[in-house]
Amino acid sequence: MSVLEIKHPLVRHKLSLMRVSSVSTRSFRQLAAEVGALLTYEATKDLELEEHDIEGWCGPIKGEQIKGKKFTVVPILRAGIGMLDGVLDLVPSAKISVVGLYRDEETLEPVPYFEKLAHDIEERMALIVDPMLATGGSMIATIEMLKAAGCTSIRALVLVAAPEGIAKVQAAHPDVDIYTASIDSHLNENGYIIPGLGDAGDKIFGTK
Ligand code: URA
Secondary structure (H helix, E strand, O other), X not given: OOEEEOOOHHHHHHHHHHHOOOOOHHHHHHHHHHHXXXXXXXXXXXXXXXXXXXXXXXXXXXXXXXXXXXXEEEXXXXXXXXXXXXXXHHOOOOEEOEEEEEEOOOOOOEEEEEEEOOOOHHHEEEEEEOXXXXXXXXXXXXHHHHHHOOOOEXXXXXXXXXXXXXXXXXXXXXXXXXXXXXXXXXXXXXXXXXXXXXXXXXXXXXXX
């Protein structure tokens, strides 16, 4: 498995705008989608193409199309919704598989409360989207849900990742590649990524 920190200038610029404490809901939401699109561009760079015949303006020519696997985008509720539009801008015909998890107060483990997956998920590449890879608990639980449904090709797209979360996901699911705009310093005692973005869900939905 690999972890890819996307160092493209546009990604770095946009992520820095998101880190400004006074960023508006509107800007944060738009930037989350834009960085989501840029991560999708990177996460789909190695897809295989196949030739096919098309009718061009000057007659029959060879065209190219992505071979085999189609996509399902998997936003983890609620913050993952904030990256969804950006991903769909690049893969507009993807099916959307929504996953929701809550944290059990006693065990502190994520527990699924919502799961509506594409019916043919075993034939699709899943692009999980969640702005923050913090402890890794939700990501691991989501990967397990997808694998239990037969999905064999999974990539995770996160705006910001903590080294602790990356290590946990890597240990549990070495076959899942992670694409992130930034690997930040560490988690604080409350499970927030430092420097991070703060509460990404609240900032996307304007609930704070
Ligand atoms: N979830 C967030 O929204 N922010 C963090 O820093 C960690 C988890």
